[in-house]
Amino acid sequence: MLLSEVWSLFQEEKKLEFSPYTMKSYKLQMNLLIRDLGDRHIQEIYYIHLKQYINRHAERLKKSTLGCRVRFIRSVFKWAHDEGITKTNESAKLKEPKQGMRVPKFIKDEDIERLRESAKGAKEKLLINLLYSSGCRIGEIQGMNIKDINFEQRYITVIGKGNKEREAPFDNKTYIWLKEYLGQRNDDLECLFPTDHTFKENDGKPRRLSKAQLRYIVKRIAKRANIDVSIYPHRFRHSFCTHLMDRGAPMEVISSLAGHQKIETTRIYAALSGERRRELYKKYF
Structure with a gap:
């Protein structure tokens, strides 16, 4: 074959x-x-x-x-x-190259606040707060639908890697901006983040924002905040995990909240937490 x-x-x-x-x-x-x-x-x-x-x-x-x-x-x-297509699995002995552990880059607490302040309008405010408080991947944010929001329990049902469904919680600030933003919507689209006049579609109708468009919005907010490090959506996810680790959350809890398929992925943030402690020591001692 x-x-x-x-x-x-x-x-x-x-x-x-x-x-x-x-x-x-x-x-x-x-x-x-x-x-x-x-x-x-x-x-x-x-x-x-x-x-x-x-x-x-x-x-x-x-x-x-x-x-x-x-x-x-x-x-x-x-x-x-x-499936019986081949008699042997010729890839079985193929090894992945060894990689040094890469410490994920997080956003400092003070820069998170600067980003929140630099966001304009309910849509941008919601996006920044949701990225940080939920720890969701950009694809999960892009795929969110209004019907999947549980306001009482304060979580959004998302589809993560491997098509696995999980509940992504959000904080009080995100709750406030969700209410504010949805109260301003006057369309019947199911998606949480549709396009607007900033991103014109060929037929002039709003559509679900693409991941590239969401990244652009984050870059635009970061530029206003005048932060001297690169800000991108996945960095909020790193910050979510790191700050939970710094505040004493058990690794199993962080793994579950972030939707990690393997606990080894979460262990990376233990090393990052150590970097954070050293940084704070230098700052305050």
Whole structure:
């Protein structure tokens, strides 16, 4: 069976299991693999071919990017083996490159307040407060719908990685701006963040804001705040986890609130919390 045929079967099988973002990334990876090895029969591809493919691009790609490439190959080839398409799993011995632990960058408390003050209007105020108090990924923010908001319990139901549903809580400030913002809406759209006159659609009708548009709004607010570090949506998520860790929240609680699939992801913030303590020590001692 040709690689292109394997991909067609694989994506049909996995489209409900994986998120659209994962499938889009996997499609790109398959195109790159076919471009390099050719659209050949998967039964004719052995470990040495896969290893050489990874090594050919090792010098120009980041280790994290190579890791994604290896995980994709292992996922497809394992599936092909499980389905009886191949007799052996030639990707089983393929290893991800070792990566040094990267300490996520967070936003200082004082900069969070500056961002809140620099946001203009209920929509921007809501976005900044929601990013910080919920710790949601930008894709989760972009996919939020009004019907998924529980005002009484103060959480929003979101779909995270792997199409897993979870309850993302929000604080009092976010609650206030949610009420204010929704009270100003005069449309019947289901999405929490639709476009407005700033982002014109071809037909002039509002649509759900894209992730790129949401990132642009955050950059615009950060520019007004005149903060000397790069501000982007995922940095709010790092701040959410870091500040919870600094305030003594158990790691299991942080992992659950953030929707981490593995507790090892949350452990990174323990190291970050240590960086934060050293920073505060230098500041106040």
